[in-house]
Ligand SMILES: Cc1cc2nc3c(=O)[nH]c(=O)nc-3n(C[C@H](O)[C@H](O)[C@H](O)COP(=O)(O)OP(=O)(O)OC[C@H]3O[C@@H](n4cnc5c(N)ncnc54)[C@H](O)[C@@H]3O)c2cc1C
């Protein structure tokens with residue numbers, strides 16, 4: 270069992286910055302996220318878009334902001350449980366909470382910070398017969414560990430950044446990569462599109478545009494797919510040990526609604542004094558919470574995280590007093606508790 | 607010139623909401639619906655990156671032509687083939703849309 274001071278559910282920007290603010294007052298954190306990488310919406314939906322309203326940055330790419338946050342929290346050595354969804358929260362006899370994930374990983378702490386954003390990202394699935402049967406037997410919607418595809422024949426489909434980026438990456442890992450896209454043009458960043466086209470021209474990948482994967486073949490385990498050329502209406506069969514449809518992810522609230530918290534539509538109602546929920550010891554910060562005047566902005570989430578950890582400290586150490594110390598005065602390790 | 611138009615929006619429960627929208631504020635149809643507190647998720651805030659503002663045209667108004675980004679997003683979200691399917695964030699509120707009737711697409715559901 271993983272034990273810590275604060276279990277943070279959701280490793281988006283707000284969950285990540287919580288690690289920093291908690292670290293300043295010597296509280297340890299462990300982050301849980303359903304996605305295989307930290308960064309929430311910024312990493313998953315718009316890594317290559319510039320953000321203009323982060324104080325001190327006239328412009329910063331969403332992906333760069335996440336990289337910088339990772340650097341900023343590194344000294345506090347947060348734990349990570351990635352690629353697993355937080356499913357249940359139980360109260361233990363000693364007063365702590367127990368959070369269990371979709372893969373059964375258990376975490377215990379006196380405080381939970383829910384920074385679940387718009388909810389868990391769930392993949393968009395293509396409509397294909399037998400698709401569910403091949404899930405985890407060759408069909409993957411999220412790439413957790415690229416090494417799984419070493420020396421494999423793979424088919425990727427999709428036309429956005431993740432389909433392009435993974436094609437560009439996996440060309441050096443897999444033995445054969447076919448990229449299938451229903452349209453001629455791609456939706457992703459220009460440099461990734463050019464890279465993919467270059468790989469296709471040099472015969473390093475097979476590019477099939479105006480095409481669609483229409484059948485999955487295999488006996489329990491995927492062995493191949495049928496690809497239909499939508500212009501010529503021709504079908505070809507391709508050997509494939511893996512089929513990776515990358516049609517984007519969209520967030521769904523998920524298990525959060527079953528945790529006995531007061532909800533306001535699809536958000537968690539909090540007290541703006543310290544962003545506490547109706548359950549003492551459980552807080553909600555960032556896009557997931559709601560209160561009068563709420564704005565779903567990164568900057569507001571950072572503020573909420575800062576106030577929240579002060580209250581978390583008092584929840585864990587009711588007898589102690591906290592005195593604010595500037596980082597300019599004592600650095601990030603100046604707090605003595 | 608008319609600076610307020612009326613639009614009729616059928617939500618996912620089949621209830622039709624009639625709302626007014628100004629034509630002189632540069633609003634998109636998605637923003638006009640949000641301003642009237644209609645249940646539209648519109649997660650990406652109007653960047654043609656999420657399709658959770660998807661609507662289906664019900665009247666015979668002529669909508670501005672689809673841009674590439676809109677078409678590709680509708681395709682990726684697997685709603686391009688629905689007749690009259692559009693991203694409401696990519697459609698500006700203009701005078702000639704007065705009386706427009708649309709239905710919210712399933713992807714707009716804020717609770718989904
Ligand atoms: C296209 C776009 C552009 C934007 N532009 C701006 C901008 O310019 N400025 C600005 O301030 N904001 C902008 N935003 C909004 C900003 O991205 C959000 O406010 C921000 O991401 C909220 O951060 P968060 O950490 O609260 O949640 P998120 O970033 O949503 O992260 C939440 C994480 O929690 C995880 N999660 C949820 N439930 C569970 C569970 N049960 N178990 C495990 N993990 C779970 C999710 O997988 C997700 O990774 C934009 C958003 C979009 C989509």
Ligand code: FES
Pocket residue numbers: 636648649650651652653654655656657658659660679693694695696
């Ligand atoms: S609001 Fe995201 S596509 Fe329109």
